[in-house]
Amino acid sequence: MNPFSLEAVLPDIATESVRLPRRQTGGSPQDTAVTLLADYTLRTRGWLPSAAIVELLGEAGVSTGNARTAISRLAHRGVLESRQHGRRTAYRLTTAAATALSIGGRALAGFTTQAESWDGQWTVVAFSLPHGSDAQRRALRGRLRWLGFTILYDGLWVSPQELPDRKATELADITGGAITVFRARHVEFGSIATRDPLAAWDLAAIAGEYQAYVEQWEALLPRVRAGDVVGPEAVRTRTEVMDAYRQFVVLDPRLPQRLMPPGWPRERAREVFVAVYDGLAGAALTHVTEAVARRGGTMTPDVATHSVADLLDGPQVVPEGSASTSSMVSRKSPVAGAGA
Structure with missing residues:
Protein backbone atom coordinates (compact mmCIF):
# COMPACT_ATOMS: atom_id res chain seq x y z
CA MET A 1 0.00 0.00 0.00
CA ASN A 2 1.69 3.16 -1.19
CA PRO A 3 1.31 6.82 -0.22
CA PHE A 4 -0.50 8.92 -2.79
CA SER A 5 0.06 12.40 -4.16
CA LEU A 6 0.57 15.51 -2.08
CA GLU A 7 -2.65 16.60 -3.80
CA ALA A 8 -4.38 14.16 -1.47
CA VAL A 9 -3.87 16.45 1.50
CA LEU A 10 -4.49 19.75 -0.29
CA PRO A 11 -8.31 20.04 -0.30
CA ASP A 12 -10.32 22.46 -2.44
CA ILE A 13 -7.60 24.91 -3.42
CA ALA A 14 -6.61 26.50 -6.68
CA THR A 15 -3.42 24.81 -7.86
CA GLU A 16 -3.12 26.12 -11.40
CA SER A 17 -0.05 28.18 -10.44
CA VAL A 18 1.66 25.51 -8.38
CA ARG A 19 2.14 21.83 -9.16
CA LEU A 20 3.33 19.99 -6.10
CA PRO A 21 5.18 16.72 -6.79
CA ARG A 22 3.38 13.41 -6.86
CA ARG A 23 4.46 11.24 -4.01
CA GLN A 24 6.47 8.09 -4.54
CA THR A 25 7.11 5.13 -2.30
CA GLY A 26 9.92 6.08 0.04
CA GLY A 27 9.72 9.74 -0.93
CA SER A 28 11.35 11.46 -3.91
CA PRO A 29 13.96 14.25 -3.64
CA GLN A 30 11.22 16.75 -4.51
CA ASP A 31 8.93 15.35 -1.78
CA THR A 32 11.74 15.61 0.75
CA ALA A 33 12.61 19.15 -0.32
CA VAL A 34 8.99 20.31 -0.06
CA THR A 35 8.59 18.79 3.41
CA LEU A 36 11.91 20.27 4.53
CA LEU A 37 11.05 23.81 3.44
CA ALA A 38 7.53 23.54 4.82
CA ASP A 39 8.79 22.36 8.21
CA TYR A 40 11.06 25.39 8.70
CA THR A 41 9.77 28.21 6.47
CA LEU A 42 6.04 27.60 6.00
CA ARG A 43 4.82 30.71 7.79
CA THR A 44 7.83 33.01 7.41
CA ARG A 45 8.47 32.10 3.76
CA GLY A 46 12.08 32.66 4.67
CA TRP A 47 14.81 32.55 2.02
CA LEU A 48 17.18 29.58 2.24
CA PRO A 49 20.51 29.51 0.42
CA SER A 50 20.59 26.90 -2.30
CA ALA A 51 23.77 25.46 -0.76
CA ALA A 52 22.00 25.03 2.59
CA ILE A 53 19.06 23.21 0.98
CA VAL A 54 21.47 20.92 -0.88
CA GLU A 55 23.37 20.23 2.34
CA LEU A 56 20.22 19.43 4.32
CA LEU A 57 18.91 17.19 1.54
CA GLY A 58 22.29 15.45 1.44
CA GLU A 59 21.92 14.65 5.12
CA ALA A 60 18.57 13.07 4.24
CA GLY A 61 20.26 10.80 1.71
CA VAL A 62 19.72 12.85 -1.47
CA SER A 63 22.78 13.19 -3.71
CA THR A 64 24.05 16.65 -4.61
CA GLY A 65 23.00 16.24 -8.23
CA ASN A 66 19.52 15.02 -7.35
CA ALA A 67 19.10 17.80 -4.79
CA ARG A 68 19.95 20.50 -7.33
CA THR A 69 17.65 18.92 -9.89
CA ALA A 70 14.83 18.76 -7.35
CA ILE A 71 15.23 22.46 -6.50
CA SER A 72 15.23 23.41 -10.18
CA ARG A 73 12.12 21.36 -10.91
CA LEU A 74 10.28 22.77 -7.92
CA ALA A 75 11.05 26.27 -9.14
CA HIS A 76 9.76 25.33 -12.59
CA ARG A 77 6.55 23.95 -11.03
CA GLY A 78 5.89 27.21 -9.19
CA VAL A 79 6.60 25.70 -5.77
CA LEU A 80 9.77 27.75 -5.20
CA GLU A 81 10.95 31.19 -6.26
CA SER A 82 14.55 32.36 -6.36
CA ARG A 83 16.61 35.49 -5.85
CA GLN A 84 20.27 36.41 -5.79
CA HIS A 85 21.80 37.35 -2.46
CA GLY A 86 25.25 38.59 -3.34
CA ARG A 87 26.91 35.73 -5.18
CA ARG A 88 24.55 33.18 -3.69
CA THR A 89 21.17 31.98 -4.92
CA ALA A 90 18.40 31.63 -2.35
CA TYR A 91 14.97 30.00 -2.61
CA ARG A 92 11.70 30.20 -0.75
CA LEU A 93 8.19 28.80 -1.07
CA THR A 94 5.89 30.80 -3.32
CA THR A 95 2.78 32.20 -1.70
CA ALA A 96 0.63 29.70 -3.61
CA ALA A 97 2.72 26.74 -2.46
CA ALA A 98 2.92 27.92 1.14
CA THR A 99 -0.85 28.47 1.27
CA ALA A 100 -1.53 25.06 -0.28
CA LEU A 101 0.82 23.33 2.13
CA SER A 102 -0.66 25.19 5.08
CA ILE A 103 -4.18 24.07 4.12
CA GLY A 104 -2.88 20.55 3.66
CA GLY A 105 -1.18 20.72 7.05
CA ARG A 106 -4.46 21.66 8.67
CA ALA A 107 -6.16 18.68 7.02
CA LEU A 108 -3.38 16.39 8.21
CA ALA A 109 -3.41 17.70 11.77
CA GLY A 110 -7.19 17.57 12.06
CA PHE A 111 -8.34 14.52 10.15
CA THR A 112 -8.88 12.45 13.30
CA THR A 113 -11.22 15.11 14.71
CA GLN A 114 -12.96 15.34 11.36
CA ALA A 115 -13.56 11.60 11.45
CA GLU A 116 -15.31 11.79 14.82
CA SER A 117 -17.69 14.50 13.56
CA TRP A 118 -18.94 12.48 10.56
CA ASP A 119 -22.61 13.17 9.76
CA GLY A 120 -23.42 9.58 8.76
CA ARG A 185 -27.12 7.23 3.94
CA HIS A 186 -26.60 3.50 3.88
CA VAL A 187 -29.86 1.59 4.41
CA GLU A 188 -29.92 -1.97 5.76
CA PHE A 189 -32.48 -4.31 4.16
CA GLY A 190 -33.04 -6.76 6.97
CA SER A 191 -32.29 -10.30 5.81
CA ILE A 192 -31.26 -9.25 2.32
CA ALA A 193 -27.51 -9.42 1.94
CA THR A 194 -25.99 -5.98 1.44
CA ARG A 195 -22.45 -4.72 1.38
CA ASP A 196 -21.56 -2.09 3.96
CA PRO A 197 -19.68 0.79 2.27
CA LEU A 198 -16.94 0.39 4.87
CA ALA A 199 -16.19 -3.03 3.36
CA ALA A 200 -14.77 -1.25 0.33
CA TRP A 201 -11.61 -0.52 2.33
CA ASP A 202 -8.99 -3.16 3.11
CA LEU A 203 -9.11 -2.44 6.82
CA ALA A 204 -6.64 -5.18 7.75
CA ALA A 205 -4.02 -3.78 5.39
CA ILE A 206 -4.57 -0.20 6.61
CA ALA A 207 -4.34 -1.33 10.24
CA GLY A 208 -1.09 -3.05 9.32
CA GLU A 209 0.28 0.22 7.90
CA TYR A 210 -0.69 2.01 11.09
CA GLN A 211 0.87 -0.66 13.27
CA ALA A 212 4.12 -0.61 11.31
CA TYR A 213 4.25 3.16 11.72
CA VAL A 214 3.66 2.95 15.47
CA GLU A 215 6.28 0.24 15.94
CA GLN A 216 8.91 2.12 13.93
CA TRP A 217 8.56 5.52 15.58
CA GLU A 218 7.46 4.53 19.08
CA ALA A 219 10.82 2.84 19.53
CA LEU A 220 12.48 6.24 19.08
CA LEU A 221 10.45 8.05 21.77
CA PRO A 222 12.82 7.38 24.71
CA ARG A 223 15.68 9.00 22.80
CA VAL A 224 13.49 11.93 21.72
CA ARG A 225 12.39 12.59 25.31
CA ALA A 226 15.96 12.32 26.56
CA GLY A 227 17.14 14.88 24.00
CA ASP A 228 19.49 12.38 22.38
CA VAL A 229 18.27 12.96 18.79
CA VAL A 230 20.10 16.05 17.55
CA GLY A 231 21.80 17.55 14.49
CA PRO A 232 21.17 15.98 11.08
CA GLU A 233 19.38 13.02 12.68
CA ALA A 234 16.77 15.33 14.23
CA VAL A 235 16.02 17.05 10.91
CA ARG A 236 15.98 13.81 8.93
CA THR A 237 13.75 12.05 11.46
CA ARG A 238 11.30 14.92 11.68
CA THR A 239 10.99 14.96 7.87
CA GLU A 240 10.52 11.20 7.67
CA VAL A 241 7.93 10.97 10.44
CA MET A 242 5.86 13.67 8.70
CA ASP A 243 6.16 12.11 5.25
CA ALA A 244 5.19 8.68 6.57
CA TYR A 245 2.21 9.98 8.55
CA ARG A 246 0.82 11.99 5.64
CA GLN A 247 -0.35 8.84 3.84
CA PHE A 248 -2.99 8.09 6.48
CA VAL A 249 -5.08 11.11 5.48
CA VAL A 250 -5.85 9.15 2.30
CA LEU A 251 -5.58 5.52 3.43
CA ASP A 252 -7.84 5.79 6.48
CA PRO A 253 -11.60 5.81 5.74
CA ARG A 254 -11.82 8.67 8.27
CA LEU A 255 -14.87 7.34 10.08
CA PRO A 256 -15.55 7.61 13.83
CA GLN A 257 -13.49 5.29 15.99
CA ARG A 258 -16.69 3.55 17.18
CA LEU A 259 -17.36 2.34 13.62
CA MET A 260 -13.90 0.92 13.11
CA PRO A 261 -12.69 -2.55 14.14
CA PRO A 262 -11.73 -2.93 17.83
CA GLY A 263 -8.27 -1.58 18.56
CA TRP A 264 -8.16 0.64 15.46
CA PRO A 265 -4.67 2.21 15.78
CA ARG A 266 -5.44 5.66 14.35
CA GLU A 267 -5.23 7.51 17.68
CA ARG A 268 -2.03 5.80 18.79
CA ALA A 269 -0.38 6.59 15.47
CA ARG A 270 -1.31 10.24 15.87
CA GLU A 271 0.04 10.32 19.43
CA VAL A 272 3.36 8.90 18.26
CA PHE A 273 3.50 11.30 15.31
CA VAL A 274 2.90 14.33 17.55
CA ALA A 275 5.42 13.14 20.15
CA VAL A 276 8.21 12.69 17.59
CA TYR A 277 7.43 15.65 15.31
CA ASP A 278 6.90 18.17 18.09
CA GLY A 279 9.54 16.66 20.35
CA LEU A 280 12.28 17.17 17.75
CA ALA A 281 11.28 20.74 16.84
CA GLY A 282 13.94 22.46 18.94
CA ALA A 283 16.87 20.23 17.99
CA ALA A 284 15.94 20.25 14.31
CA LEU A 285 15.55 24.03 14.22
CA THR A 286 18.96 24.51 15.80
CA HIS A 287 20.60 22.40 13.12
CA VAL A 288 18.74 24.05 10.22
CA THR A 289 19.59 27.51 11.58
CA GLU A 290 23.27 26.57 11.78
CA ALA A 291 23.26 25.16 8.24
CA VAL A 292 21.64 28.30 6.83
CA ALA A 293 24.06 30.56 8.71
CA ARG A 294 27.03 28.50 7.57
CA ARG A 295 25.99 28.51 3.90
CA GLY A 296 24.33 31.91 3.71
CA GLY A 297 27.23 34.28 4.14
CA THR A 298 25.68 37.53 5.34
CA MET A 299 22.12 36.16 5.15
CA THR A 300 20.25 36.19 8.44
CA PRO A 301 18.61 32.81 8.99
CA ASP A 302 14.83 33.25 8.88
CA VAL A 303 13.53 29.86 9.91
CA ALA A 304 10.89 28.75 12.37
CA THR A 305 9.17 25.54 13.34
CA HIS A 306 5.53 24.82 14.05
CA SER A 307 3.83 22.18 16.17
CA VAL A 308 1.04 19.89 15.00
CA ALA A 309 -1.36 22.07 16.99
CA ASP A 310 -0.11 25.13 15.09
CA LEU A 311 -1.02 23.44 11.80
CA LEU A 312 -4.66 23.36 12.91
CA ASP A 313 -4.72 27.17 12.78
CA GLY A 314 -4.57 26.95 8.99
CA PRO A 315 -2.95 29.42 6.57
CA GLN A 316 -0.87 32.13 8.21
CA VAL A 317 1.47 32.82 5.34
CA VAL A 318 3.57 35.90 4.58
CA PRO A 319 1.95 37.30 1.39
CA GLU A 320 3.68 38.09 -1.89
CA GLY A 321 5.60 41.33 -1.73
CA SER A 322 6.13 41.15 2.03
CA ALA A 323 9.61 40.64 3.39
CA SER A 324 9.82 37.70 5.74
CA THR A 325 11.66 38.67 8.88
CA SER A 326 13.38 36.87 11.67
CA SER A 327 11.17 38.79 14.11
CA MET A 328 8.38 36.32 13.41
CA VAL A 329 7.75 33.54 15.92
CA SER A 330 10.61 31.06 15.91
CA ARG A 331 10.38 28.05 18.17
CA LYS A 332 13.90 27.23 19.33
CA SER A 333 13.04 24.79 22.08
CA PRO A 334 11.11 21.51 22.06
CA VAL A 335 7.35 21.97 22.09
CA ALA A 336 5.85 21.40 25.51
CA GLY A 337 3.54 18.48 26.02
CA ALA A 338 4.92 16.46 23.14
CA GLY A 339 5.04 13.21 25.04
CA ALA A 340 2.61 10.47 24.12
Missing part, protein backbone atom coordinates in the same frame (compact mmCIF):
# COMPACT_ATOMS: atom_id res chain seq x y z
CA GLN A 121 -23.69 10.29 5.04
CA TRP A 122 -21.56 8.94 2.23
CA THR A 123 -20.45 10.72 -0.90
CA VAL A 124 -21.19 8.40 -3.82
CA VAL A 125 -19.65 8.85 -7.26
CA ALA A 126 -21.12 6.87 -10.16
CA PHE A 127 -19.78 7.07 -13.68
CA SER A 128 -19.99 5.34 -17.01
CA LEU A 129 -17.29 5.33 -19.65
CA PRO A 130 -17.49 3.61 -23.05
CA HIS A 131 -15.23 0.76 -24.04
CA GLY A 132 -11.86 1.98 -25.22
CA SER A 133 -11.70 4.81 -22.68
CA ASP A 134 -8.85 3.21 -20.73
CA ALA A 135 -6.86 6.44 -20.36
CA GLN A 136 -9.87 8.31 -18.99
CA ARG A 137 -10.72 5.45 -16.66
CA ARG A 138 -7.18 5.34 -15.25
CA ALA A 139 -7.12 9.11 -14.79
CA LEU A 140 -10.51 9.11 -13.06
CA ARG A 141 -9.67 6.23 -10.75
CA GLY A 142 -6.36 7.80 -9.82
CA ARG A 143 -8.02 11.13 -9.07
CA LEU A 144 -10.75 9.48 -6.99
CA ARG A 145 -8.15 7.64 -4.90
CA TRP A 146 -6.23 10.87 -4.34
CA LEU A 147 -9.50 12.41 -3.07
CA GLY A 148 -9.97 9.61 -0.52
CA PHE A 149 -12.54 7.51 -2.43
CA THR A 150 -12.45 3.77 -2.85
CA ILE A 151 -14.38 1.42 -5.13
CA LEU A 152 -17.53 -0.25 -3.78
CA TYR A 153 -18.77 -1.73 -7.06
CA ASP A 154 -17.70 -1.33 -10.68
CA GLY A 155 -18.22 2.32 -11.54
CA LEU A 156 -19.37 3.18 -8.01
CA TRP A 157 -16.98 4.86 -5.57
CA VAL A 158 -17.61 6.01 -1.99
CA SER A 159 -16.11 8.27 0.64
CA PRO A 160 -17.46 9.59 3.95
CA GLN A 161 -16.06 13.04 3.10
CA GLU A 162 -17.93 15.72 1.19
CA LEU A 163 -16.71 16.49 -2.32
CA PRO A 164 -16.25 20.24 -2.97
CA ASP A 165 -17.89 21.55 -6.14
CA ARG A 166 -14.54 22.37 -7.70
CA LYS A 167 -13.32 18.79 -7.27
CA ALA A 168 -16.59 17.41 -8.68
CA THR A 169 -16.11 19.64 -11.72
CA GLU A 170 -12.61 18.24 -12.21
CA LEU A 171 -14.01 14.71 -12.20
CA ALA A 172 -16.73 15.72 -14.68
CA ASP A 173 -14.07 17.16 -16.99
CA ILE A 174 -12.26 13.80 -17.02
CA THR A 175 -15.40 11.83 -17.89
CA GLY A 176 -16.90 14.33 -20.29
CA GLY A 177 -19.84 14.76 -17.94
CA ALA A 178 -20.85 11.09 -17.63
CA ILE A 179 -20.73 11.18 -13.84
CA THR A 180 -23.14 11.63 -10.92
CA VAL A 181 -22.19 12.72 -7.39
CA PHE A 182 -24.56 12.63 -4.41
CA ARG A 183 -24.66 12.29 -0.61
CA ALA A 184 -26.65 9.41 0.87
